[in-house]
Amino acid sequence: xxxxxxxxxxxxxxxxxxxxxxxxxxxxxxxxxxxxxxxxxxxxxxxxxxxxxxxxxxxxxxxxxxxxxxxxxxxxxxxxxxxxxxxxxxxxxxxxxxxxxxxxxxxxxxxxxxxxxxxxxxxxxxxxxxxxxxxxxxxxxxxxxxxxxxxxxxxxxxxxxxxxxxxxxxxxxxxxxxxxxxxxxxxxxxxxxxxxxxxxxxxxxxxxxxxxxxxxxxxxxxxxxxxxxxxxxxxxxxxxxxxxxxxxxxxxxxxxxxxxx
Numbered sequence: 001x002x003x004x005x006x007x008x009x010x011x012x013x014x015x016x017x018x019x020x021x022x023x024x025x026x027x028x029x030x031x032x033x034x035x036x037x038x039x040x041x042x043x044x045x046x047x048x049x050x051x052x053x054x055x056x057x058x059x060x061x062x063x064x065x066x067x068x069x070x071x072x073x074x075x076x077x078x079x080x081x082x083x084x085x086x087x088x089x090x091x092x093x094x095x096x097x098x099x100x101x102x103x104x105x106x107x108x109x110x111x112x113x114x115x116x117x118x119x120x121x122x123x124x125x126x127x128x129x130x131x132x133x134x135x136x137x138x139x140x141x142x143x144x145x146x147x148x149x150x151x152x153x154x155x156x157x158x159x160x161x162x163x164x165x166x167x168x169x170x171x172x173x174x175x176x177x178x179x180x181x182x183x184x185x186x187x188x189x190x191x192x193x194x195x196x197x198x199x200x201x202x203x204x205x206x207x208x209x210x211x212x213x214x215x216x217x218x219x220x221x222x223x224x225x226x227x228x229x230x231x232x233x234x235x236x237x238x239x240x241x242x243x244x245x246x247x248x249x250x251x252x253x254x255x256x257x258x259x260x261x
Contacts (some may be wrong), residue, residue: 086102151165156169
C-alpha cells in the first residue's frame with residue numbers, strides 16, 4: 001500500500017506534470033528585467049502603480065528626447081569643425097596643448113598682430129558676456145524679489161497663510177514663469193490672463209447693466225402699480241377727472257349766460 005502511494009506521488013511530481021503547470025503561466029522575462037531596472041532607478045515609485053509608472057516613463061522619455069536633440073546638435077558642430085572632434089578623440093582637454101601636438105606654433109601665431117587682435121577681441125567679447133550675464137542675473141533676482149514683495153502685500157491684505165503664499169508662488173512659477181522660457185505656456189493660461197486684464201472693464205460693465213436693469217424694473221413697477229388701480233374707464237378716458245383750463249373757461253361762460261338770461 002505504501003509503495004502505491006509513493007508511486008502516485010512520484011507521478012504527480014514528474015517533469016511532464018511540472019511542464020504543464022509552468023506552461024499555464026506565461027513567462028515575462030522582458031517585463032521582469034525592466035521592472036527590476038525601474039525599481040533601481042525609481043525606488044520611490046511602485047512599479048504596479050500604472051499611473052505613477054507611466055508618469056515617470058513620460059518624464060524619462062522627455063529627457064531622452066532632449067539628450068537626443070543635444071547629441072544631434074553636437075554632432076553637427078563636430079562635422080563642421082573636424083579639429084574639435086579630433087581633439088576630443090585624443091582625449092585632450094587643453095586646446096593649446098593639442099594644437100601644439102599637431103604642429104601648430106601657438107607662440108608664432110600670436111606674434112602675428114592680426115591674429116593677436118582677433119584673439120583679444122574674442123576674449124574681450126567673452127568677458128563682456130560674463131559682465132552682461134551677471135548684470136542680467138542680478139536684475140532678474142531683483143525683479144523676483146519685487147514680485148515676492150508684492151505677493152507679501154497680498155498675503156497681508158487678505159490674511160493668507162504661509163502655505164497659501166507658497167502655493168500661489170509655486171503655481172505662478174510652474175504655470176507661467178518657467179513654461180514661458182520653454183515655450184510651453186498653455187492656451188488656458190493665456191485665456192486666464194486675458195480675463196484678468198479685462199476684469200475691471202467687466203466689473204464696470206456689469207455694474208452699469210445692473211443699474212440699468214434696476215431702473216427698468218423700477219419703471220415697470222410704477223406702471224404696473226398704476227394699471228392695477230381700480231379706476232373707472234370713463235374717468236381714465238376723460239383725462240383722469242382733470243379738466244383743462246379751456247374747459248373751465250367754457251363752463252364759466254355758460255354759467256354766466258344762464259345767470260343773465
